[in-house]
Amino acid sequence: MADTSPFTVEERLVAVVWYHERRNTNKTTKRVQEDFEERFGKPAPSKSNLHLWEKKAFQSGSVLDSKRSGRPKIRDLGIQNIQTSVLRYPKKSLRKRSAELGVSYSSLRRTMKEDLHMKPYKPTVICELSDADHENRLTACDRLQHFDTIPKRSKDTMIGQQVQVLGYQELMQEVQKRSKQTLFVYFSGSKGADGTSWCPDCVEAEPVVQAELQNLPAGSTFIYCQVGDRPYWKDGNNEFRKELKVTSIPTLLKYGTSQQLVEKQCCQPELVRMLLTEEV
Incomplete structure (x- = not known):
């Protein structure tokens, strides 16, 4: 230097x-x-x-600067060599080309972009459509409409049942009636004349829980229980709090087990799905 x-x-x-x-x-x-x-x-x-x-x-014995060691500049290696390599093997990756030419990956990429004005690309395979494809697709769709390939569910493979109850007494009647079944009970604040619960968290959680009922196990029952109005629920001596130990709404539980989701947990689809599908 x-x-x-x-x-x-x-x-x-x-x-x-x-x-x-x-x-x-x-x-x-x-x-x-x-x-x-x-x-x-x-x-x-x-x-x-x-x-x-x-x-x-x-x-x-000298005051001159000594020669400095170091990697030669990319231009010293020859831009022409890089251009020749690209023209000869256009599909070769930058990493392989970098190793063959003895040039760092970043220097090679910068030279190809700034000096040779080349841009890296990744080939994309697409389906080519012809003029005849439109009619062919219509014909195929028409044939599919006449196929009955979706098997009907038998009674044993149907998803569980859904029941709605109002208050503690109706809930207990359903529990006794279905004592041999797996029961999932969802507790929510009762709904008014407009069909909306007085409990904001219940309003938020209900569509999430309803959407996951498609995962309800076969032979099980989902019970939607309205616990009553706000004053009744706030009473610490109501049956839900005393007998079932349900202290928060919304609550989704697997009856007879310790598995349950409370309040904001009922708004998380993955938790609801896990409660409905996992066996203990």
């Missing part, structure tokens, strides 16, 4: 001699720098440069 110092060889030699002899002349480094500026009419080198030049002069 060429010498890039702003100081000439003469300036560096004079500075080195003065700096080295300062011990004999009792001059400080600052005084040496002032003498340098007075003689050459330019800013003096820093103390670190003076020390470096002195060390270099006595070790190598």
Whole structure:
């Protein structure tokens, strides 16, 4: 690499001699720098440069910058070689080309983009449509309409049943009637004349729970239980709190087990699905 110092060889030699002899002349480094500026009419080198030049002069006999090692620039390797490689093997990946040419991946990519104006691309395979495809697709759709390929569900493979009850007594009647079945009970605040529950969390959770009922196990029953109005529910002595230990709504539970979701948990589809489908 060429010498890039702003100081000439003469300036560096004079500075080195003065700096080295300062011990004999009792001059400080600052005084040496002032003498340098007075003689050459330019800013003096820093103390670190003076020390470096002195060390270099006595070790190598020269004050010139030594050659620096390092990877050659991409242009030294030849842009033409890269262009030839691309034209000969256009489908070769950048990583393979980089290894073959001995050029770093980033340098190769930058050269191809900035110097050769090339852009990387990934081939995309698409279906080609012809003029006859429109009629062929209509014919195929017409044939499909006459196929009865969807098997009907038997009684054993149907999803579970759904029941709605109002209040504790109706709930207990359904539980006793279906004692041999797997029961899932969803507790919600009762609905008014407009069909909306007085409980905001229940309103938010209901569509989530309803959407997951498609995963209801065969032979099981889902009971939608309205617990009553707000004053009744807030009463700490109501049957739901005392007998069933249901203290929050909405609550979705697997009856007879400890599995249950409460409040905001009922708004998470994955949790509802897990409760309905996992066996314990």
